[in-house]
Amino acid sequence: MSTTPARPRVGLFATCLVDLFRPSIGFASxxxxxxxxxxxxxxxxxCCGQPAFNSGDKxxxxxxxxxxxxxxxxxxxxxxxxxxxxxxMVKHFPELFDEPQLxxxxxxxxxxxxxxxxxxxxxxxxxxxxxxxxGRVTYHDSCSGLRELxxxxxxxxxxxxxxxxxxxxxxxxxxxxxxGGTFAAKYGxxxxxxxxxxxxxxxxxxxxxLLAGDLGCLMxxxxxxxxxxxxxxxxxxxxxxxxxxDEPPIAGPGKTRK
Amino acid sequence: xxxxxxxxxxxxxxxxxxxxxxxxxxxxHVQHGFIYKRQSAVERLPEFxxxxxAARDLKNHVLQHxxxxxxxxxxxxxxxxxxxxxxxxxxxxxxxxVNICKSHGAKSVTKGKSMVSEEIGLNAAIEAAGMxxxxxxxxxxxxxxxxxxxxxxIAPAVHLTKEQVEGDFRRVHTHLDxxxxxxxxxxxxxxxxxxxxxxxxxxxxxxxxxxxxxxxxGSSIIVTxxxxxxLTQSLPRVHIVIASIExxxxxxxxxxxxxxxxxRSATGQDMSVYTTLSTGPRRETDPDGPEHYHVVLVDNGRxxxxxxxxxxxxxxxxxxxxxxxxxxxxxxxxxxxxxVYPGPxxxxxxxxxxxxxxxxxxxxxxxxxGRCESVCPVKIPLPKLMxxxxxREFERHLTPAVQRYGLKxxxxxxxxxxxxxxxxxxxxxxxxxxxxxxxxFASLPLAKGWTEYRDLPAPQGDTFQAQWRKxxxxxxx
Amino acid sequence: xxxxxDIFSNIRRSLGVNGKETPRRAAVTQRLADTPRGPIPARxxxxxxxxxxxxxxxxxxxxxxxxxxDSVQSVPQEVARFLQEAQVPLTLKRGSDARLADLDWQAAxxxxxxxxxxxxxLNAIxxxxxxxxxxGSLVLLSxxxxxxxxxxxxxNHFVVLSGADLVSDLDSVLAKLRRIEALPRTVNIVTGxxxxxxxxxxxxxxxxGPRRLHIMVVLG
Numbered sequence: 001m002s003t004t005p006a007r008p009r010v011g012l013f014a015t016c017l018v019d020l021f022r023p024s025i026g027f028a029s030x031x032x033x034x035x036x037x038x039x040x041x042x043x044x045x046x047c048c049g050q051p052a053f054n055s056g057d058k059x060x061x062x063x064x065x066x067x068x069x070x071x072x073x074x075x076x077x078x079x080x081x082x083x084x085x086x087x088x089m090v091k092h093f094p095e096l097f098d099e100p101q102l103x104x105x106x107x108x109x110x111x112x113x114x115x116x117x118x119x120x121x122x123x124x125x126x127x128x129x130x131x132x133x134x135g136r137v138t139y140h141d142s143c144s145g146l147r148e149l150x151x152x153x154x155x156x157x158x159x160x161x162x163x164x165x166x167x168x169x170x171x172x173x174x175x176x177x178x179x180g181g182t183f184a185a186k187y188g189x190x191x192x193x194x195x196x197x198x199x200x201x202x203x204x205x206x207x208x209x210l211l212a213g214d215l216g217c218l219m220x221x222x223x224x225x226x227x228x229x230x231x232x233x234x235x236x237x238x239x240x241x242x243x244x245x246d247e248p249p250i251a252g253p254g255k256t257r258k
Numbered sequence: 259x260x261x262x263x264x265x266x267x268x269x270x271x272x273x274x275x276x277x278x279x280x281x282x283x284x285x286x287h288v289q290h291g292f293i294y295k296r297q298s299a300v301e302r303l304p305e306f307x308x309x310x311x312a313a314r315d316l317k318n319h320v321l322q323h324x325x326x327x328x329x330x331x332x333x334x335x336x337x338x339x340x341x342x343x344x345x346x347x348x349x350x351x352x353x354x355x356v357n358i359c360k361s362h363g364a365k366s367v368t369k370g371k372s373m374v375s376e377e378i379g380l381n382a383a384i385e386a387a388g389m390x391x392x393x394x395x396x397x398x399x400x401x402x403x404x405x406x407x408x409x410x411x412i413a414p415a416v417h418l419t420k421e422q423v424e425g426d427f428r429r430v431h432t433h434l435d436x437x438x439x440x441x442x443x444x445x446x447x448x449x450x451x452x453x454x455x456x457x458x459x460x461x462x463x464x465x466x467x468x469x470x471x472x473x474x475x476g477s478s479i480i481v482t483x484x485x486x487x488x489l490t491q492s493l494p495r496v497h498i499v500i501a502s503i504e505x506x507x508x509x510x511x512x513x514x515x516x517x518x519x520x521x522r523s524a525t526g527q528d529m530s531v532y533t534t535l536s537t538g539p540r541r542e543t544d545p546d547g548p549e550h551y552h553v554v555l556v557d558n559g560r561x562x563x564x565x566x567x568x569x570x571x572x573x574x575x576x577x578x579x580x581x582x583x584x585x586x587x588x589x590x591x592x593x594x595x596x597x598v599y600p601g602p603x604x605x606x607x608x609x610x611x612x613x614x615x616x617x618x619x620x621x622x623x624x625x626x627x628g629r630c631e632s633v634c635p636v637k638i639p640l641p642k643l644m645x646x647x648x649x650r651e652f653e654r655h656l657t658p659a660v661q662r663y664g665l666k667x668x669x670x671x672x673x674x675x676x677x678x679x680x681x682x683x684x685x686x687x688x689x690x691x692x693x694x695x696x697x698x699f700a701s702l703p704l705a706k707g708w709t710e711y712r713d714l715p716a717p718q719g720d721t722f723q724a725q726w727r728k729x730x731x732x733x734x735x
Numbered sequence: 736x737x738x739x740x741d742i743f744s745n746i747r748r749s750l751g752v753n754g755k756e757t758p759r760r761a762a763v764t765q766r767l768a769d770t771p772r773g774p775i776p777a778r779x780x781x782x783x784x785x786x787x788x789x790x791x792x793x794x795x796x797x798x799x800x801x802x803x804x805d806s807v808q809s810v811p812q813e814v815a816r817f818l819q820e821a822q823v824p825l826t827l828k829r830g831s832d833a834r835l836a837d838l839d840w841q842a843a844x845x846x847x848x849x850x851x852x853x854x855x856x857l858n859a860i861x862x863x864x865x866x867x868x869x870x871g872s873l874v875l876l877s878x879x880x881x882x883x884x885x886x887x888x889x890x891n892h893f894v895v896l897s898g899a900d901l902v903s904d905l906d907s908v909l910a911k912l913r914r915i916e917a918l919p920r921t922v923n924i925v926t927g928x929x930x931x932x933x934x935x936x937x938x939x940x941x942x943x944g945p946r947r948l949h950i951m952v953v954l955g
Contacts, residue, residue, distance in 0.1 A: 014722045014723065016672075019721050020682055020686050020717055020721055020722075021686070021716075022717070023718055023719070023722035024718060026726065027722075027726075030726075042722075042723060042726045044679070045675065046671070046673075046678045047672040049672070051665065051668065052669060054626060054648065055657065055661060056645065056647075056651055056653070056657060057649075057652050057669070058649055058652075060669040060672075060673075064672055067675075071675075143626070143627035143628055144626075144628070147628040147629065148628065174629075175629070176585045176625050176627035178585065178625060180626060180627070181625075182661065183622075183626075184707070184708060186661065186707065187269070187272070187586075188707045188708065188710055189269075189272065189276060189711070190272055190590060193589040194585045194588075194589055194625070197588075219714070220712065222713075223708070223712030223713040223715060224711070226712075226713045227700070227711070227712045251697055251698040251713055251715035253695070
């Protein structure tokens with residue numbers, strides 16, 4: 001690819017979960033991108049189509065892929081704070097189209113689409129962030145980010161630059177949390193068994209804060225942690241990297257809201 | 259004759275499995291042992307990734323030329339004095355084998371471990387014909403005593419504890435003295451070794467599977483750790499090999515390539531203890547070995563998978579790494595899958611072999627975490643193939659109505675950004691207000707599948723997009 | 736249509752071929768003639784001394800025991816020593832392999848008989864066709880020289896491996912196999928003594944085959 005423009009126009013694909021449940025992750029992402037010298041755009045957007053794609057509804061998945069590609073056509077890059085949605089755009093959009101024109105377009109779109117943290121480190125060559133967090137954290141590697149996109153060292157590299165932060169690895173940090181999109185609802189009982197093992201590994205790490213790069217997995221783990229009455233806070237890694245931890249943690253009891 | 263699938267009852271099976279304390283205890287052994295051993299073996303071999311790629315390419319080459327390699331194989335088996343039989347279906351395969359056994363006046367038949375023999379229901383067919391079938395792999399022997407099927411393709415009794423095995427031995431081995439200590443695995447093994455030794459010596463026919471069939475030489479290859487496959491094929495007068503058609507490889511070197519990835523992926527060994535190439539019956543001057551050598555090649559739906567989106571599945575060399583690394587398998591074990599092949603490979607293969615109407619749950623019961631694909635020695639894109647089954651179900655309107663309806667509503671809004679914005683803002687603001695104190699919901703209508711097991715985090719308030727635009731407007735002002 | 740013909744026509748229909756296409760036939764003929772090798776692990780490669788060291792390391796890892804002898808004449812003494820140490824009667828079954836038949840077993844106090852095993856032999860000895868440094872494996876050929884039952888029925892299996900027959904990798908020994916006149920009924924590649932982990936994943940030696948595998952590498 002050609003060299004990075006001086007001030008790249010980055011389309012932030014917030015993902016539907018962030019859009020709906022936790023806008024603060026969107027703002028943290030925007031802050032990180034702006035601090036790294038990007039112009040951040042948020043074109044009107046809905047869903048990348050992954051739920052349809054993984055449910056076998058290829059027609060809807062195609063329609064939504066086209067909608068996303070149209071919405072972000074003016075951007076140098078497309079960045080999402082999620083390995084899962086990025087995986088859909090990078091790995092699966094190109095599989096959706098047999099028509100040569102569209103397939104080529106999907107491949108070109110995929111080539112300029114990145115997960116947030118890996119975009120910061122791998123493309124913008126960011127090596128440190130200006131943030132402080134006093135305490136120990138543990139990090140869960142979400143499956144799509146880890147295995148579809150190879151994201152593993154990148155968040156750890158940036159977390160290491162956060163002042164006061166100590167990363168303690170949990171056992172089996174690369175094992176699925178049991179979310180799996182619609183799986184969590186369709187096969188709730190199996191999903192529950194998997195997430196119960198995960199929260200045990202999280203507690204065993206001794207860290208009072210759990211981080212990951214995907215809100216779906218985070219909501220699943222946070223929901224289990226509060227149901228079990230564990231005193232562990234849960235946040236998206238972008239919130240810590242951006243130094244934006246003033247909002248209550250995911251599923252955590254609120255401070256008074258506006 | 260074939261095992262009746264309970265795959266349509268997957269959810270009930272899984273529920274029972276999750277509440278079976280002995281099973282849950284036994285499954286603990288899968289989660290850690292296999293994974294750690296494989297990882298160590300892979301780390302010891304820097305060429306492993308290259309081997310995986312070469313193994314994938316080799317299997318693809320074979321599948322594209324399957325007819326020609328099968329012809330070569332058949333010719334070379336015959337040249338070595340063996341006989342090749344073809345079977346289109348389970349029933350045909352069973353009939354062929356039973357007839358061979360009968361023609362040699364067999365009373366007792368020993369068996370090495372073979373998944374395709376489970377697939378075709380061979381033991382039942384042999385017994386129905388009035389002969390005794392004895393499984394000789396320790397794990398297979400144990401589950402045969404229990405009247406069960408394997409719960410894992412390389413560790414058939416992995417779902418059992420040693421206490422359960424002791425109970426079975428005491429029930430069936432009536433010679434056992436009550437005072438004899440059988441509390442440890444080694445004592446159980448010694449007991450089984452003694453009983454099975456006599457069965458090996460008494461057998462008239464020995465049946466083994468094949469890990470590979472070598473076209474170049476007409477050899478069948480089996481790998482075992484116990485040596486049971488070798489005693490099964492060397493002591494009786496007749497050796498029958500049963501194998502599915504995709505097991506053929508061109509040359510000895512090709513078998514060597516696959517051997518290098520097979521044991522490492524399966525048990526974390528560099529090589530299984532016994533890798534045996536068998537070619538024809540005993541030679542004229544041989545003092546031991548079988549006098550007759552038959553090979554039964556089974557199709558049973560595989561030729562129909564070629565040329566489809568499921569062709570990649572025919573690369574499978576049955577190592578079990580996918581299930582060893584599967585969080586769903588770890589949770590429920592193999593029997594819940596309801597047929598012969600469990601775990602990710604079973605989730606793809608089962609609908610191909612028994613139909614998606616019966617096997618449809620299996621490709622859906624995956625989080626698509628991708629760990630199976632990442633360890634597959636022949637790089638089968640298992641999540642992608644499971645997704646293809648979901649597509650076929652969707653096209654054929656087999657997807658459950660609730661899911662279909664939910665998806666339709668979601669898609670309607672997702673395809674209309676304006677309506678989406680209005681609806682989500684209203685919904686999220688309301689939900690945020692309802693959950694404002696606790697920050698989560700312990701139950702919520704329409705989200706029972708979720709909130710039955712875990713809380714649903716409450717949204718923060720207005721949507722990100724709405725807040726972003728509001729801020730943009732404020733900055734501009 | 737016979738099952739055979741039906742299966743072949745199904746395969747060809749699925750692949751969209753008729754089986755007579757020259758390029759496909761040529762690809763198959765060529766692969767069978769060229770016998771290309773996959774990636775060969777570096778592990779077993781190196782000088783004869785390095786190969787021997789790797790072989791010993793790998794065979795020991797899989798619970799075989801290995802000794803290096805200067806002469807094949809020392810084999811009977813070594814077998815006797817091993818059996819005495821293991822407190823096992825000094826009996827031994829062998830095949831008709833001349834390299835073993837000619838040794839002075841009596842002098843070592845061993846009661847040796849020859850032929851296949853019927854299941855009552857405690858100990859047996861074989862001469863290997865080859866050894867593989869890569870994995871510490873032995874390659875044994877069945878036949879009158881080495882009845883296959885000797886490899887599986889006894890409790891203690893002794894194998895003599897001539898240093899000259901120790902190769903770096905499995906493919907090298909397979910290439911050597913291709914040079915012999917005809918394959919024997921079985922080629923047994925043996926990597927350690929018999930084992931099972933079928934009960935609670937507990938690894939135990941001596942499942943159905945030998946509990947002990949003692950390898951004697953003879954140099955010179």
